[in-house]
Amino acid sequence: MTTAPYGATAQAGAPVRVRLPLRRPERGRWFAGVATGLAAHLDLPVGLVRVVLVALVPVAGVGLALYVFWWLTVPVGDPAVAAASGRPSALQRLARRQALRADGRRIPWAELALGALLVVTAGVLVAMRSGARLDAPWALPVLVVLVGVALAWSQLDAVQHGRADGRRISVLRLIGGGLLAAAGVLLIAGQAVGQGVEPMLLVQSGVAALAVLLGVGLVMAPWWVRLVRELGDERAARAREAERADIAAHLHDSVLQTLALIRARADDPADVARMARAQERELREWLYDDRHEPGTSLVGALRAVVAEVEDSRSGPGGEPVAVDVVVVGDRVPEPDTLALLQATREALVNAVVHGRPPVSLYLEVGPQSVEVFVRDRGEGFDLDDVGPDRFGVRESIMGRVRRRGGTARVTSSPERGTEVHLCMPVGGGGSGRGPDEDEEREA
Amino acid sequence: MNEPVDVVLVDDHHMFRAGVKASLDARVRVVGEAATVDEAVQVVHDLRPPVVVLDVHLPGGDGGGGAEVVRRCVDVPGTRFLALSVSDAAEDVVAVIRVGARGYVTKAIDATALSDAVLRVAGGDAVFSPRLAGFVLDAFGAAAGDVATGDDELDRLSAREREVMRLIARGYTYREVAGELFISVKTVETHVSAVLRKLQLSNRNELTRWAAARRLL
Numbered sequence: 001m002t003t004a005p006y007g008a009t010a011q012a013g014a015p016v017r018v019r020l021p022l023r024r025p026e027r028g029r030w031f032a033g034v035a036t037g038l039a040a041h042l043d044l045p046v047g048l049v050r051v052v053l054v055a056l057v058p059v060a061g062v063g064l065a066l067y068v069f070w071w072l073t074v075p076v077g078d079p080a081v082a083a084a085s086g087r088p089s090a091l092q093r094l095a096r097r098q099a100l101r102a103d104g105r106r107i108p109w110a111e112l113a114l115g116a117l118l119v120v121t122a123g124v125l126v127a128m129r130s131g132a133r134l135d136a137p138w139a140l141p142v143l144v145v146l147v148g149v150a151l152a153w154s155q156l157d158a159v160q161h162g163r164a165d166g167r168r169i170s171v172l173r174l175i176g177g178g179l180l181a182a183a184g185v186l187l188i189a190g191q192a193v194g195q196g197v198e199p200m201l202l203v204q205s206g207v208a209a210l211a212v213l214l215g216v217g218l219v220m221a222p223w224w225v226r227l228v229r230e231l232g233d234e235r236a237a238r239a240r241e242a243e244r245a246d247i248a249a250h251l252h253d254s255v256l257q258t259l260a261l262i263r264a265r266a267d268d269p270a271d272v273a274r275m276a277r278a279q280e281r282e283l284r285e286w287l288y289d290d291r292h293e294p295g296t297s298l299v300g301a302l303r304a305v306v307a308e309v310e311d312s313r314s315g316p317g318g319e320p321v322a323v324d325v326v327v328v329g330d331r332v333p334e335p336d337t338l339a340l341l342q343a344t345r346e347a348l349v350n351a352v353v354h355g356r357p358p359v360s361l362y363l364e365v366g367p368q369s370v371e372v373f374v375r376d377r378g379e380g381f382d383l384d385d386v387g388p389d390r391f392g393v394r395e396s397i398m399g400r401v402r403r404r405g406g407t408a409r410v411t412s413s414p415e416r417g418t419e420v421h422l423c424m425p426v427g428g429g430g431s432g433r434g435p436d437e438d439e440e441r442e443a
Numbered sequence: 444m445n446e447p448v449d450v451v452l453v454d455d456h457h458m459f460r461a462g463v464k465a466s467l468d469a470r471v472r473v474v475g476e477a478a479t480v481d482e483a484v485q486v487v488h489d490l491r492p493p494v495v496v497l498d499v500h501l502p503g504g505d506g507g508g509g510a511e512v513v514r515r516c517v518d519v520p521g522t523r524f525l526a527l528s529v530s531d532a533a534e535d536v537v538a539v540i541r542v543g544a545r546g547y548v549t550k551a552i553d554a555t556a557l558s559d560a561v562l563r564v565a566g567g568d569a570v571f572s573p574r575l576a577g578f579v580l581d582a583f584g585a586a587a588g589d590v591a592t593g594d595d596e597l598d599r600l601s602a603r604e605r606e607v608m609r610l611i612a613r614g615y616t617y618r619e620v621a622g623e624l625f626i627s628v629k630t631v632e633t634h635v636s637a638v639l640r641k642l643q644l645s646n647r648n649e650l651t652r653w654a655a656a657r658r659l660l
Binding site for chain 1: 529530531532535573574576577580581609612613614619
């Protein structure tokens with residue numbers, strides 16, 4: 001069931017791990033979501049990431065620099081969403097995803113801080129007008145420039161939900177930031193010019209012009225960055241849409257053919273039921289599951305085995321039998337698990353052909369072993385009564401698993417039906433097997 | 444036999460509602476129906492039924508489907524939700540359980556089993572299909588042998604709860620689980636309810652991670 005993760009390395013035999021891509025999530029952030037995003041990406045506690053970042057601030061401001069760097073370069077978004085959309089769309093489920101649970105509105109600290117700063121600036125400006133003298137003449141203009149730049153850059157943070165609305169706000173931010181920056185630059189220049197002498201004027205105006213250009217460049221850069229990013233996103237979305245349309249066409253085609261077949265064979269209920277079941281399975285897989293790349297998932301291989309048995313085998317009365325599949329965990333297939341799958345197939349065939357429905361299949365992938373339970377509600381049989389010549393149970397199920405160091409056990413009773421339990425140890429990272437497993441092998 | 448249990452049926456497919464209505468037995472009485480999120484919220488507030496059988500995928504509202512209905516009906520005490528879905532994908536199921544549904548069954552369920560499930564939910568118990576038990580084991584990392592030692596731990600299953608979940612995942616009914624573990628059916632129901640509570644309340648890191656892999660949170 002575990003979806004093949006985005007960016008995970010698929011080593012043979014390794015349990016499937018998930019690494020979320022680096023995004024700045026909206027939920028749970030304190031400021032710009034850098035720490036939250038890093039924590040999700042590295043699978044560390046958020047608190048630890050925050051502590052490390054803060055601890056790095058006194059070290060020549062590395063913490064702050066890193067924070068600002070990630071703030072500017074990491075796009076906003078839910079890491080889980082990004083992980084999901086990072087999968088090839090041909091493998092994604094078609095049904096619409098459930099809307100995420102809306103969180104309570106977060107307090108917009110960044111905006112509040114910016115507003116307070118602007119109010120303070122305005123207050124200081126008014127105070128200067130009315131004659132108050134400031135000791136640090138450079139402080140105010142620099143502050144104004146900084147605020148303007150911050151305002152303009154803050155549009156990087158704008159979430160791109162309402163497209164038209166977002167555009168308008170970002171333009172407003174750009175204009176406001178630009179005006180502030182220009183005012184700051186003029187103030188700086190004016191101060192410099194006010195006390196300067198004639199020959200200095202040229203140099204100073206040159207410096208002023210340069211400063212203006214720099215300011216404008218700084219202000220425009222994020223807009224450009226965002227435009228480029230949006231363009232890329234849109235292109236990718238278009239490609240995805242086209243791919244999805246192809247898949248939908250394929251699905252409709254397959255449903256149509258099945259319906260035609262069903263109509264042609266309407267007098268054979270067993271056949272009709274089987275075709276309906278096969279089609280149901282296929283549709284369910286396409287609509288509601290993320291599919292696996294072939295050869296990367298034990299669960300995917302198991303589902304293929306189940307589909308084959310459902311399609312090709314019938315119950316004692318010739319009726320098709322549906323298998324109820326439950327899986328826990330997943331891993332990349334290897335030779336041992338392949339043998340386990342083949343044994344599982346034989347057990348399934350036995351349950352479908354000789355047992356009685358419902359037939360249940362349970363697969364559990366643990367760190368040290370893979371376990372399979374196949375159960376039916378038939379009359380059951382006594383294993384000792386089955387002659388050694390009956391190749392089915394002894395050789396193809398139990399022998400196959402035991403030869404590879406696994407265990408196999410069949411319990412059977414008239415009231416409870418038959419259950420086949422297969423267990424195959426797997427070398428998850430080369431660690432040894434548990435002590436109790438060796439005992440169990442004798443069972 | 445007692446009074447039949449009143450049920451509101453919420454599903455956007457008219458044919459499916461008609462089919463369920465016709466197949467439910469005498470122990471259950473359908474008193475209302477709804478086809479969208481907003482209709483469902485309205486009907487539940489008007490009728491205050493003991494049980495609502497709820498499709499996970501519903502149009503209308505804010506697009507939150509069945510989970511949104513459960514969220515918007517928290518102010519109706521005494522109403523319990525049984526989720527019903529054609530999809531058996533983890534994200535659909537767990538999303539609706541996490542907001543408070545008392546159980547989950549697939550639409551492939553037969554009529555008697557559905558009536559049983561409704562009664563069980565009406566009685567305050569949880570309804571676990573094998574599939575849901577599988578999700579729980581997966582989400583709580585129980586396959587890796589991560590098992591709680593204390594009773595009040597929310598983030599891990601106890602050894603007994605894990606055993607019960609594994610048997611349910613293997614297709615055992617509550618009665619068969621009780622027989623296998625030499626405990627009473629009532630005790631099985633207690634364990635299952637405890638697991639449901641953990642699934643709803645746990646903030647387990649692993650759970651969010653697992654959920655993230657399936658994109659639900």
